[in-house]
Amino acid sequence: MINYLRIPTILSLFILFLFQQANAQVSFKEKKPRIIITADPELDDNNSLIRLILYSSDLNIEGLVYNSSQFHWTGDGKGTKWSMPNREYSRFGLNLCPCESWRWAKGERFIHDIVEAYEKSYPNLKIHNPEYPAPSVLKSKIRFGNIKFDGDFSEDTPGSELIRAAIMDDKPGQLYITAWGGQSSIARALKSIQDQYEYTTQWDAIKKKIAKKVVLLPSGDQDDTYANYIKPYWPEIEYRQFSSGPNYGYGAQLRATPTNAFYLTTEWMKENVLDRGPLGGLYRVWGDGKQMVKGDIMDYFGVAGKTTDELKKMGYVVWMPPQAKGSWLGEGDNHTFMNMLGNGLRAYEAGYYGGWGGGAAMRRDNFGFGLADTSATAMATALSTMNDRIKENPFPDFFPQAQRDFAVRIQWAVTPKYANANHSPNVRIEGPLALVASAGGKIRINGFAADPDGNSVTTKWWQFQVGNFAKGVTITKPDALQTEIQIPKDAEAGQTIHLIFEANDNGTPSLTKYQRVVISIRR
Secondary structure, three states, rough: OOEEEEOHHHHHHHHHHHHHOOOOOOOOOOOOOEEEEEEEHHHHHHHHHHHHHHHHOEEEEEEEEEEEOOEEEOOOOOOEOOOOOOOOHHOOOOOOOOOOOOOOOOOOHHHHHHHHHHHHHHHHHHHOOOOOOOHHHHHHOOEEOOOOOOOOOOOOHHHHHHHHHHOOOOOOOOOEEOOOOOHHHHHHHHHHHHHOOOOOOOOOHHHHHHHEEEEEOOOOOOHHEEEEEHHHOOOEEEEEEEOOOOOOOOOOOHHOOOHHHHHHHHHHHHHHHHHHHHHHHHHEEOOOOOOOOOOOOOOOOOOOOOHHHHHHHEEEEEEEEOOOOOOOOOOOOHHHOOOOOOOOOOOHHHHHHEEOOOOEEEOOOOOOOOOOOOOHHHHHHHHHHHHHHHHHOOOOHHHHHHHHHHHHHHHOOOOOHHHHHOOEEOOOOOOOOOOEOOOOEEEEEEEEEEEOOOOOEEEEEEOOOOOOOOOOOOEOOOOEEEEEEEEEOOOOOEEEEEEEEEEEOOOOOHHHHEEEEEEEEOO
């Protein structure tokens, strides 16, 4: 049964009045994760950064760092030629390097361009959410890191020094560092710390601090620096990769469900992204006539109306079929930061929590298994259990919610009046978000949801099966604000149950907000 919230009481009307008078999307303040972005000048990095900037209200962005990768490096400007085995310049029957640079435009500044577009949009954005940082703050975080060669971290750079300073500071909380390209700037920061402290009495304490503090959020190991340096020398640093979540990458439309395919079409992109101000103008889509580097034989994405064979005859290396002009191109690095967002899922708190970026890939210390036995048999059993759980309870499809939220945020960038755009419901739980229960017992939980725009809101409670209790729980009145959770009698001490309170408004487009409650079974 759908429950349309009404605001019948004087108190509720007063609360709604306050929301509207505040003229901004405000709820209880979630923690803002500290995050550093490292990126190479790939098309989908450009698009991912546009989305990230629109969520800078939810994050403490500590760095925006240019980095090389096996796909993009600038060279040293001295005529030095470089080549690594099994790179794209030696695949597909090519033999193009050693060469002085690879797919890096002279004067590349895509990060600067996006932050400058944000600056133009900021007067509107701050009307809709006052938590957006001043453009000067973001500009001060831009650095060039280790960009000369693929995987080269032989020297300190402004980018690596920024990363090092953040790693070594004493600010509370974890530091999340993404790698949208290679990890050479991150490796250099760690190597400089190692060089300074390895043979001092401080070394053990520093290693423990860094292992506790730093979480790496990679888009793969794009320059082998993780495999060759970070993992061997810093094995305790958490390396959080995600799977099972929405497909934000190149060619998402090739495998999209009918529901998700709608949000990838030319029509949707034009209406919701491309025609919306400076940020929309920088967003890349298929057949838009642009190239990141002029003459790049790998970059045929801006060419419209050509078949694969025609593109090959034009000299391009075609590794995926061309799509309709103006349709989704890709945001392949989104999974590294979409779980950092303040949407109430609190997915940044632990890799296995899961959110709009997916859930962390299976590891011994993930998914709450807490194995004391690390034998191959125990690990195989744990993995089998998790695979069975995924089959029975597939990861939620968050793509429509994420796309609608993105569309609204880029709309804010061109909308100078608060009342002319939609805003997410304000959602909270009455009481703590961490509860303790006994096997066979019941827990009553009260939720609260109100919409700052006065829209109707529907609510529901559901179990997010990411804890280590694999079975379902009984949720009484899942569509009501107040619900009861029946804890199964066979729940064991130390197990956890994750419950989500979800609210959806009926604005245009509809927006979703959550709150997660974690129930621990008493020992």
